[in-house]
Amino acid sequence: MTTTTVRYLGLELTSPVILASSGLSASVDGVRRAEEAGAGAVVLKSLFEEQITADASPDEEEVDYSIHPEAEQYIREMGMHLGPNEHLRLIAVAKENVSIPVIASVNCITPRWWGDYGRQIATTGADALELNIALMPRERSDPRHVESAYCRIIEQVRAHVDLPLAVKIGPYFTNLPSFASRLRDAGADALVLFNRFYQLDINTDAMELAPGYRFSTPAELHTPLRWTSILSGELGCELAASTGIHTGTDVVKMLLAGATAVQVCSAVYQHGYERISEMNTDLIGWMKAHGFARIADFRGRLNQASSDAPEAHERLQYIKALTGIS
Ligand SMILES: Cc1cc2nc3c(=O)[nH]c(=O)nc-3n(C[C@H](O)[C@H](O)[C@H](O)COP(=O)(O)O)c2cc1C
Incomplete structure (x- = not known):
């Protein structure tokens, strides 16, 4: 008997495939469709910090990298500052309508609101909370400055909220193993x-900055694959892979690289919710073909901790790849 059940954030998921936070998970209908397609859990659309701050004056201490008046202005114009109540309602209604775990999500740039708001999320019945911390390290200051800002947000939430906590980060850090350990120690489960992140492009005719393609391509899988493989064996913290997972x-x-679960978004936008059931079918087919009854039987088998000399292996593949091209 083949089972795809996994434990993620202390929750039992019937599949490791999670619908990622996006417009697809911004309505009860979307959440229900994800459940029907066999998603193991859903991460609801994030509440953006600017949706809370639009009516409040920013905290000078926290504005140094990312609060932009334009973002708050946009939020006000869109009426999105009404967001927090609607967001809490979405979590509560989603919980009533599906039996798979519902993970709430907030997109934060400061620790300011999230202790209090996190407590309110906990009262809705959410099964876990995902913090999408969207501070891009682009200042010339000491890299630990921005890393500490991430940790302060996690510590603030952890101090007030009992829910299992996932932290979603970007790939642009100097030393991910060290930073990931700091996030774990700050309280990330x-x-x-x-x-x-928002993909930047340039319109050469208008000579203007322009938004890039908003969906990922399968080629983008390699960055999360590399870091999942490096971190999974040594970090002592669960990993959910996201970006470029299309099949x-x-x-x-x-x-195989050691993820506990995966999150999918672009593939579902492009191919519909049935892509989730196709992923499950293909996963079960692969497990049967290789004689695995449970995901635990093969998870992490190809992470770097399982390799005798991971650096030498990677270096060799790199040399082969580059010297083979004339
Ligand atoms: C239209 C759209 C809306 C998104 N909204 C959110 C969001 O509110 N919160 C969040 O954490 N991620 C958001 N994301 C990012 C996705 O959750 C996911 O991390 C990203 O798209 C990479 O996964 P993918 O390659 O499967 O698309 C959004 C992505 C898209 C395409």
């Missing part, structure tokens, strides 16, 4: 690798 084979790769 799981890390989501990685958030996909059942991609799910298998992430599990």
Whole structure:
């Protein structure tokens, strides 16, 4: 008997495939459709910090990297500052309508609101909380400065909220193993690798900055695959892989690299919710073909901790790849 059950954030998931936070999980209908397609859990659309701060004056101490008046202005114009109540209602109604775990999500840039708001989320019945911390390290200051800002947010939430806590980060850090350990020590139960930041492009005719393509491509899988493989054996913290996972084979790769679960978004936008059931079918097919009854039987088998000389292996593959091209 083949089972795809996994434990993520202390929750039992019937599949490791989670619908990622996005417009697809911004309504009860979307959440229900994800459950029907066989998602193990859903991460609801994030509440953005600016949706709370739009009516409040920013805290000078915290504005140094990322609060932009334009973002708050946009939120006000869109009426999104009404967001927190609607957000809490979405969590509560989603919980009433599906039996899979519902993970709430907030997109934060400061620790300011999240202790209090996190407590309110806990009262809705959410099964866990995902913090999408969206501070891009682009200042010339000491890298530990921005890392500490991430940790302060986690510590603030942890101090007030009992829910299991996942932290979604981007890939742009100097030393991810060290930073990931700091996030774990600050109170993260799981890390989501990685958030996909706004893609910047340039319109050469208008000579203007322009938004890039908003969906990932399968080629983007390699960055989370690398870091999942490096971190999974040594970190002592669950990992959910995100970005570029488009097929059942991609799910298998992430599990072999040591992910506990995967999050999918672009593939579902592009191919519909049935892509989740196809991923599950392909995962089960692969497990049967390789004689695995449970995900625990193969998860992490190809992470770097399982390799005798991971650096030498990677260096060799790199040299082969580059010297083979004339
Ligand atoms: C239209 C759209 C909306 C998104 N909204 C959110 C969001 O509110 N919160 C969040 O944490 N991630 C958000 N994301 C990022 C996804 O959750 C996911 O991390 C990213 O798209 C990479 O996964 P993928 O390659 O499967 O698309 C959004 C992505 C898209 C395409």
